[in-house]
Amino acid sequence: MLKLKVDSGKCIGCGLCVSIAGDCFKLNDNGKAEATCEGDQKKDGNAKVMEAIESCPVQAITISK
Numbered sequence: 001m002l003k004l005k006v007d008s009g010k011c012i013g014c015g016l017c018v019s020i021a022g023d024c025f026k027l028n029d030n031g032k033a034e035a036t037c038e039g040d041q042k043k044d045g046n047a048k049v050m051e052a053i054e055s056c057p058v059q060a061i062t063i064s065k
């Protein structure tokens with residue numbers, strides 16, 4: 001199981017992760033991203049999530065087993 005996490009202290013709310021993988025990220029009321037599919041990702045279905053992680057300008061998204 002993979003755990004997705006957004007560090008709200010780092011996130012600047014650019015929204016890139018939401019536009020790349022909108023089923024796994026959303027912007028909350030504070031304008032920060034939140035992971036919405038935590039623990040739900042199959043390893044081979046993660047291309048979009050991995051792209052979002054790599055695209056975040058402040059590296060606010062982490063993934064762990």
Ligand code: F3S
Pocket residue numbers: 006010011012013014015016017018032033052055056057058059060061
């Ligand atoms: Fe925030 Fe990075 Fe997404 S800055 S909105 S976590 S792409």
